[in-house]
Amino acid sequence: MAVYIATTSAPVNIACIKYWGKRDTKLILPTNSSLSVTLDQDHLRSTTTSRADPTFEKDRLWLNGIEEEIKSGGRMATCIAELKRLRKELVEDKDASAPALSTFAVHIASYNNFPTAAGLASSASGFAALTASLAALYKLPSTPTDLSLIARQGSGSACRSLLGGFVAWNVGTLESGADSLAVQVAPETHWPDIHALICVVSDTKKGTSSTSGMQRTVDTSPLLQHRIKHVVPQRMEDISAAILARDFDRFAEITMADSNQFHAVALDTSPPIFYMNDVSRSIIAVIEEYNRVAQLPENGGKRKAAYTYDAGPNAVIYAPSANIKEIISLIVRYFPQQETFKDPFGLFGTAGVG
Numbered sequence: 001m002a003v004y005i006a007t008t009s010a011p012v013n014i015a016c017i018k019y020w021g022k023r024d025t026k027l028i029l030p031t032n033s034s035l036s037v038t039l040d041q042d043h044l045r046s047t048t049t050s051r052a053d054p055t056f057e058k059d060r061l062w063l064n065g066i067e068e069e070i071k072s073g074g075r076m077a078t079c080i081a082e083l084k085r086l087r088k089e090l091v092e093d094k095d096a097s098a099p100a101l102s103t104f105a106v107h108i109a110s111y112n113n114f115p116t117a118a119g120l121a122s123s124a125s126g127f128a129a130l131t132a133s134l135a136a137l138y139k140l141p142s143t144p145t146d147l148s149l150i151a152r153q154g155s156g157s158a159c160r161s162l163l164g165g166f167v168a169w170n171v172g173t174l175e176s177g178a179d180s181l182a183v184q185v186a187p188e189t190h191w192p193d194i195h196a197l198i199c200v201v202s203d204t205k206k207g208t209s210s211t212s213g214m215q216r217t218v219d220t221s222p223l224l225q226h227r228i229k230h231v232v233p234q235r236m237e238d239i240s241a242a243i244l245a246r247d248f249d250r251f252a253e254i255t256m257a258d259s260n261q262f263h264a265v266a267l268d269t270s271p272p273i274f275y276m277n278d279v280s281r282s283i284i285a286v287i288e289e290y291n292r293v294a295q296l297p298e299n300g301g302k303r304k305a306a307y308t309y310d311a312g313p314n315a316v317i318y319a320p321s322a323n324i325k326e327i328i329s330l331i332v333r334y335f336p337q338q339e340t341f342k343d344p345f346g347l348f349g350t351a352g353v354g
């Protein structure tokens with residue numbers, strides 16, 4: 001008897017221009033475009049195996065080995081239903097000999113190789129891996145950008161994890177959401193010198209979920225309206241140009257400004273949302289001082305690192321590879337008790353890094 005099974009992985013992505021706010025909560029349509037860097041496959045990722053079988057009675061899902069309910073009408077059920085619909089339309093309706101996998105239930109098992117829900121974008125890699133896994137199982141002819149429309153309905157930021165390198169999620173204008181999709185601005189090979197250093201300040205689950213936090217921001221923050229209309233559109237253009245020109249100084253300036261504005265709109269929410277803690281803010285101070293010195297004319301006049309923070313206290317520091325060792329030394333000097341700095345590129349040996 002045939003076995004229908006597929007396994008795929010998808011990495012975490014870290015936004016430089018932040019997604020924060022939905023104009024349609026069911027379709028997950030954002031209030032502004034966003035842009036992220038997809039980390040490479042070897043480090044922070046979700047790996048998902050899907051299997052379809054005529055003997056399965058219902059769709060079932062296991063996350064890190066624990067079964068989760070697939071709520072009817074929920075995000076997971078929507079993604080699975082959309083992928084089954086594509087299987088029928090794009091494969092089975094076109095080829096009568098194709099097995100009717102769209103009529104079989106699926107069993108899905110997904111693992112993260114990093115702490116779930118710690119502000120490390122587990123929902124992004126998770127829904128991207130789920131979408132890619134079912135697309136592989138169903139042998140869909142779809143492109144990653146096509147599939148981003150489905151992953152988006154699982155979790156907004158997931159649409160960006162289907163593509164590698166530098167990825168934009170376009171806000172779109174259509175009510176159907178058909179143009180709210182992810183596109184690659186540049187592949188990873190365009191600028192391989194950029195590295196991401198992840199400083200795990202805390203790996204416990206965050207207080208306010210992104211989904212509820214961002215809706216509270218949409219409902220209550222006047223600053224968000226200014227950001228959507230007057231800030232993000234220009235920043236999307238400017239950071240895309242900086243990426244294409246491999247201009248790290250400009251990339252860093254925009255990335256840090258956008259992280260700070262995202263946390264400002266969180267603070268402008270009623271009641272306010274605090275994602276960063278004192279350690280997060282101290283890391284900002286260290287990187288700002290590092291850049292201030294680097295920007296002196298005698299030191300070259302350009303920024304050497306960029307911090308960014310998502311919906312949690314952990315810092316991600318982007319920097320050209322030549323600066324990574326120096327940055328890790330700085331961080332370890334100022335935060336000597338921390339033992340969980342990740343060293344995905346093996347640049348710092350084993351002392352003091354997790």
Ligand code: 2P0
Nearest residue numbers: 015018019155156157210211310311
């Ligand atoms: C981002 N974040 O652009 C921003 C920056 C957090 C801060 O995308 O409700 O988990 O599932 O669409 O995708 C977090 O939002 O929210 C997020 P849902 P998601 O990466």
